[in-house]
Amino acid sequence: MKMMRRSLLAVVLGGLMVQPLVSMAAGDVAAGKTKFATCAACHGADGKGNGGAFPVLTHLNAADAEGILTAFHKGDKAYLAKHKLGGARYAVMAPQTASLSPTDIADLAAYIATLGGGSAQAAAAPAAAAPAAAAPASGTIVADANIGFGHALYSSCAICHGANGEGGKLLNAPKLSGLPASAVSSMLGMYKKGQQLGPYSYVMNAQAKYLTPDEIRDLSAYVSQMNTPDANNNMRQTE
Numbered sequence: 001m002k003m004m005r006r007s008l009l010a011v012v013l014g015g016l017m018v019q020p021l022v023s024m025a026a027g028d029v030a031a032g033k034t035k036f037a038t039c040a041a042c043h044g045a046d047g048k049g050n051g052g053a054f055p056v057l058t059h060l061n062a063a064d065a066e067g068i069l070t071a072f073h074k075g076d077k078a079y080l081a082k083h084k085l086g087g088a089r090y091a092v093m094a095p096q097t098a099s100l101s102p103t104d105i106a107d108l109a110a111y112i113a114t115l116g117g118g119s120a121q122a123a124a125a126p127a128a129a130a131p132a133a134a135a136p137a138s139g140t141i142v143a144d145a146n147i148g149f150g151h152a153l154y155s156s157c158a159i160c161h162g163a164n165g166e167g168g169k170l171l172n173a174p175k176l177s178g179l180p181a182s183a184v185s186s187m188l189g190m191y192k193k194g195q196q197l198g199p200y201s202y203v204m205n206a207q208a209k210y211l212t213p214d215e216i217r218d219l220s221a222y223v224s225q226m227n228t229p230d231a232n233n234n235m236r237q238t239e
Contacts, residue, residue, distance in 0.1 A: 027062065027103075027110025035104060036111050038096070041190055041197050047115035050186055055089070058116030066109035073097040073105065091167050091175030095198055145181075146214075150222030153215055156207070157223075165226050171200045181224035188216045 039057075044050045047057035057065070071079040072093045080086045085093075100108070160170045165177030176184070190197060191208035211219070 027066075027106035027108070029107075029110045029114060032107035032109070032111025035108055038196070039108070041195050042187065047112065054183055054186065055085075057112050060112055060115075062109040062113040065112040066105055069097055069100065069105045069108060073100055088175050088178035092179070095172050095174060095200075099199075145218045145221030147218070147222050147225060149215075150218035150220070153219045154222055154226075157219075160203075165223060171203055173200075176223050177227050179223060181220040184220035184223045185216055188220065192216070 042050065042054045043057050044054070049056040060068070067079070068083065068085065070076070071085075072090065075094065077086055077090060080090055097105075157176070160168050160173035161176050162168050162173070165175060167173055167175035187197065187204075188208050188211060191201065191204040192211060194205050194209075195201070197204070208216075
């Protein structure tokens with residue numbers, strides 16, 4: 001009987017000791033808002049994806065956001081693939097999350113949850129609903145672009161990002177193949193303005209500084225079509 005009482009007491013005390021640890025693990029919304037400044041460069045200050053050029057975050061609750069950020073940080077491609085967040089998105093996001101600590105991730109997740117996806121305690125919702133980009137914007141860029149000229153412009157990009165946009169070890173250059181034209185155009189526009197989107201932004205700021213709007217359009221269109229059946233045909237028509 002005494003042994004049973006001791007066991008019950010241990011369970012109760014153990015439960016009391018766990019509770020503070022759970023509270024400590026919850027992210028700090030205010031800290032997350034400060035840390036989100038880097039994310040806002042692409043996803044927008046409101047998390048709505050800068051007009052659809054980048055994935056919308058407003059549907060995510062803290063559990064979703066923390067799970068996704070942790071997967072990018074740890075390189076859990078299987079988890080990301082289930083939520084349609086692999087490929088080019090992984091290549092872009094992995095370097096952004098590489099230096100995040102568990103506390104950083106928890107803080108960011110807590111803040112992202114306030115953008116519309118529910119409180120930090122909300123139940124997880126499917127993360128696959130995040131749209132990649134607004135189709136009309138991407139289509140407009142491609143329709144008006146000179147794909148052949150974009151191909152010529154890409155020759156300087158290939159030094160770091162690879163001839164086929166596969167990414168490269170030089171400066172940890174991310175994979176570009178598979179990104180929609182609207183996303184590429186938005187990022188080049190930000191780099192042109194001198195905005196910081198990662199640790200090697202100084203390289204891209206210099207590369208994009210002198211690009212004209214038409215060159216950004218053509219380059220973005222080419223990147224969006226590289227390695228696809230239509231790419232060569234479109235280049236023949238526009239070169």
